[in-house]
Structures are given as C-alpha cells and as structure tokens.
Amino acid sequence: MQMTAGRRVLIGCGARRWRRPRRVSVRAARCAGPGPLRSHRTAPPPHRHRHRHRTATMTVTRLDQGQRYRPRMAFLKKIEALMMEMQSPDTGIKTQTQTVTTTSIPHAVTGNDIMQWILQRLQVTAEEALHLGDLFVKYGYIYPLQEPKNLTLKADGSLYRFQTPYFWPVQSWAADDTDYAIYLAKKNIKRKGILEEYEKEHYNMLNQKINYKWDFVIMQAKEQYKAGKERKKEDRYALDCQERAYWLVNRTPPGMLDVLEYGLDRVTDPNENKLFVSCVCGVLPASQTPLEDNTTFLPCELPSSHCKNTMEFYRREIMYYQQAILKTRVKSSVSLGGVVKYSEQFLSNDPILSGCLPSNPWISDDPEFWDLNAKLVEVPTRMRVERWAFNFSELIRDPKGRQNFQIFLKKEFSGENLGFWEACEDLKYGDQSKVKEKAEEIYKLFLAPGARRWINIDGKTMGITVKGLEHPHRYVLDAAQTHIYMLMKKDSYGRYLKSPIYKEMLAKAVVPQEGVKKSTGLFGRRHLRSSPSPIILRQQEEEAKAREAANTVDITQVMSKLDRRNQLQKEAPPK
C-alpha cells in the first residue's frame, strides 16, 4: 500500500521505471499545528511521511522506496507482449459475444481457446500452457466472466475477457489506497450500502487511515459515478467487471492468494547501485566495527552538494573494489561436491531421514532418545561414537568426545592443548564482562614462560598473542587457538582413532533397541518426570571442571618437579 509516486520524474529517457533521486529523510521538529482543532492530530501518521527541513517551511515528501521493483516482477513485460499478440485478428484468439440478460457484450474468450493459443504459440506441453494461462488470470491480465472471484483458468467453455491496459499490473504504480477508497465508495453508491465483509472492514480502516482525504474520496466517487452514466449501458457493465477484477487482484479478499505479494518492505531501495561508502562528512555515523574485509558502510544520504566526493571517497571506493576482486571464490562444482559428500556421510545419523533408536521422542512421547544422548552420559550410543571418526570437528564438538579425547591426550602428555582450546572457547562465548580476567588467567596458566600447563606454540604466534593480550578482547587468542587446533587435528587425532581408548569406547557403546510403546495408564496418564534444571547442570559442570583443573598433572609440572628434586639432590650432597 504505497502512497503516490514522487514528484521528479525522468520522462522520455525510455526507462520503464521512473527513477526518483533519493530524497532526504531527516526528521525535523514536528510542526505544532495552530488552533484547538488540531490539538489531537499534531503527529503525522507514522512511516508514511517524512519531513524534510528547509529554511523556514516544512514539506512532506512521500518516501517511495520503489519496493515494488523487485527483479522477479520482470516477467510482467513478457506477459504484456503475449497479450498484445493475442489480439491480432489473424493469429490471435477468436472472440465471441457474451450475453448478459438483455444485452450482449463482445470480446469474450473461452478458456480452452486461450490454452490452445498458448500451446500453439509457445510450443509447450499442455500442463505448462494451462499453468501459464492460469498465471495470466491470476495476475489480472484476463478475468473470468462467469465466476468473477475464481481467478483460475479452466480449459473448457467458460468465458474470459481481456483487462484494459490501465488496470494491468504495472510496477511503476502500485494500487493506491485512495483509489481503493474511491472504488469502495462507488460500490457503496451502486449497491446501496451492500459491501462484502472484508470490503466493509477495509472501508472503515481506510476511513481512519486517510481521513483527511475522505471528503475528496466521497466527492470523486460521486463524480466518477455520474461520469460513468454518460456511457452506454454495455460499456458500463464491462467497466464494472473490469474494476472489480482489478481490485480482486490488488486487494485480495481473505482466503485468496495474493499474487502481487513481494514480501516485506525493506528500508533500502533494491534497485539502487550497491556501492556504499562511509559518509565522509561525518554527519551520519560510520560503521562501528574496525575496518575489516567486507565491511558494509553506510550510504551517505545527503545530497551531493553537501558531501563532496573527496579523495577519501575515491580511495575507499578503490579499496572496496580491490578487496572484492581478491575474495576467494570456490567453484560451485566443488562446493556442491562437498555438500553431496557431507549428506552421504551423515545420512545414517540424521534422525529425521533415517529414523532414530529407540524412537523419535516427538512421535512416541518417549524421551529415552534424549536421555541416551545426553551431553555427558556415561555410555554413549554407538552412532555417536562412530561419528567421532568422521572428522575432527565432530569429535571436538561433542562434549563426551572431548572428554574421551582428553583422557587420550593425558596419556600422551599433551592434555594442555585441549584444555587451552576449551579455555579459549570459554573466553569467546562466555561472559564478556570477565574478558580481561579470563584472558589474564589463561595467560598465567597456559602461555607464560614456566606456566603450569604451558602449551607449545611457535614464537611468532606467541608474540602476536602476547601483544594482543595488552588489550584483551574476545578474539585475542584466536591465532593461538587455531594453531593448537590444527596441531591436535593433524597430530593427535590420527593416533586417537587407533588408540585403545577409542576402541574401548566403541566397544562399550550401546545400541539402543527399537522402542516398545509404553502402555499408558487407565486414563492415558503418562509418567512425567522433569529433567534437572539447566542451572544445576551448569553448576555441576563447573565443579567438574574445577576438580579437573586441580587434579591435572601435566608434563611440565612433572618435569619441573623432577628438575627441582634433582636440584635439591645436587644441592644436598655438597651440603
């Protein structure tokens, strides 16, 4: 329901779409209307009008974002071309006359004729031709005569007629609220107050919404009605049918499909050139995040006279385009191959596609599946353990897998890696107010020279990390975390899968049986038990972690203890 088009228009450039220059929409102070009559109406209706502040006066420019010009409506022009071809006396469709009570109105077409014409002209299958013809009717290019509300094409003798070009769905003009109000008022006059339910609702709603235009609506409706009387009776009838068909398409009654629906109105113009640059004049705020790749800047909405296209502007434009060129692109064949491989591998694990054992809880109301697959269950299911072997990310993602992997790493004396990785995850996704403390703790525990659980990363990464820790933020340990992750993946993971720990877990894993439907009580009462509260679960996890941390003995600790003992021994004898 857009308001009427803007003022400026580029006529004669051959463009079908009327491009409007972007209008400023800076909210100025509201005008305090004079007089007591206006006191309750000083606020303009929201999101339809914007003010543009000019020296002393206020203007109302209708902000038309051109949302109707979605690219997917480009087919309308093609339909129009076909419509025109249908009219040809030699190659077009043959018309008949429709008899209505006492008069006869020419130019009626049967549905079958339309379908045959499309079949022949476009050389498509019958099904496609029917569907295409149906679309013509749905979009309002052809309207049915015998069942006006049923906008479908029937391939039999039911009659249709072509819609006048003024009422064709055209992107440049959306069906206006004012016009609809005038139509409803006219219908009111003609039918003496008998409107459909939804039309009555619309009428009342419009009366409230565009109340200031209401006098005009009534005047215009009366005048249009009177002017219509100057035409022949048959023409008047045809005009009525046309208008009704138009409004059936543009203001669909409830229950009918709205074919002209284009989704939500967005704030940006979908057809505007997509180069956004930060507003260098500083009136609009620049983007908040630091200048990373693919940052979208804000458009400078003020007219170009205000914001000069400075060197800065062009420099940023060049930078944007250079980065766009350097973006890595993957061939679609490669990415599709990856998708296919993933789907094949995980097909058996997908509970919806392959069913799940013991039973799908949503269907059978039996939560055993969730119990068996709880986060840190004692004995995991076989499917789950097998999944750990697919790739490293699956293992890392599963808490039970991590636990198992940690046991293995401890045996190999590289348990601090996983510990460090988990600490980094906690830093990234945990409580952000504690970032500084957490970062410092991690440094003390893992990174500082001589730390209790010192991790082995190369000098360059260590340098970057330590430097970053001066101003800690969420992602300060990213480089180190990635390094450790790759280390675990390339090195420990392979050995883990061959290790006895994993094999033992695999052997222990349980395969749940197909669920038996539990018998319900006399009145169908089921035994409901609630799972423990997430708060309690989290507390338990934290305690477990703390215990873990206290008990961890890493190689460096052991080595340092051994060193100290040696030193003591060395010192002791001389004493």
Added chain:
Amino acid sequence: MVKEECKALLDALNKVTACYRHMVLTIGGTSDSQNLREELKKTRQKAQELAVANRNKLTTVLKDKTVSKEDKAEFERLWVIFSTCLEILEIDMRRALELGHEFPLNVPKKHLIQTGMSGGTSGVAARAMSVQNMKYEAEHNIDVVDLKDLENEINQVGEMMYEMEMKVNVPQWTVEAKQDPGAELKSTISVGASSIGMISVEENKSFCDISKVLAGIIFTAVLIIAIVLAVCVVKLS
C-alpha cells in the same frame, strides 16, 4: 462569497478529474481512437486551467491573515482536497503518457486490446468540457504528436505541486473530514434509488419506536392491574 467560489471551482476540477480518469481507462482498449486522444488532450488542458485558478484563489485566501479561525480551517480542508485531486490528476496523466507510448493508433502491427467496450467516450468528454457536443478538429496523428505536450504538461503539474507545498504550510493529516463514512449513501445522486433506501431506513426506525412504545404501555398496564389486585386481596382478606 469567497468560500462558495472556491467550492465551485473545486467541484469543477473534481468533475474534470473524474472524467479524465474515465477516459484514461479506455486507452488501449477497443474504444480507443483518435477522438479519444483529442478528448484527453482537451480535458487535461481544461483541468490544468482549473487547477491554476484553484491554486491562485486558495493561496491568496490562505496567505490572508485576516481570515477567522473557522474559515481558515475550512480553507485548509479545501486545500487538502485540491492537492489530493491534483495528485490523482498527475498520476492519470503519467499513466496516459505511458499507455500512449504503448498503444500508438496508426501502427498496423499493434492491435488494441479487446476489452469489450464498444461505445465512445464523447458523452464523458462533453460532460468534462461542459458543452453539449464535442467537436473534433485535430489531425489524424494526434496520438503521437500529443505525447510531447503531455510530457511538458506533466512537468508543469509537477512543478506546480512542488511550489504549492513549498509556499503553503498545511500539514495534510491535521484536516478532519466533514463527511462520515457512508456519507455517499445519503446523497440524492441516483434519483429515487438511494432515497428509497433512506425512506426504508426511516420507516424501520419509526416501526421500532412504535413497538417500543406499545411494549411500555402494556407493561405499565400489567403492573397497575397487579397492584390493584394485590390491594383488593389485602382489603378483602
């Protein structure tokens, strides 16, 4: 009086806009012809003259500081009606331009859409121009020639509307409509038809009143009888 003059001018503009809309509806259909294009041209020129006259009158009144508050409110209401009318006119003119480009009349390959209209629009045009019969004097290729003029006129109307908004400071949404919803039913447009509707409504109302009065009378009568009987019983026993 100034108010009546303004109203009359506005009514005239309204009438011409409605007729113009009717005529634009038929462009591209089977009742399209050179005559129609000529009618369109004449109608919109008349509409423009009326628009200019309206604007001048209303702007002088609105700029006048000596007008009373009620009058000012009334003139602002008329102003809003005028600007809405002009918007509708502009849209129709633009659509006429686009349709005129799409449906030139003398090209043999381009056929008109068979919309079921067979009659002409001369009656509508005569109504718009307030003459008895329309005279057609234009050349046979007016449909193409006229489009340039139409473009210029659209620009002119656009400029006029822009100026209007700049000069006159009337926020549209502060105007309240005088007519209630359903006001069009109460007018005497179609002779007899709507008045029948009105009469039946009134009759209904009077019937309701009579039935209510009767009910009241009966109720009070019963009440009185009941009281009398009670008193008799008390007295006799």
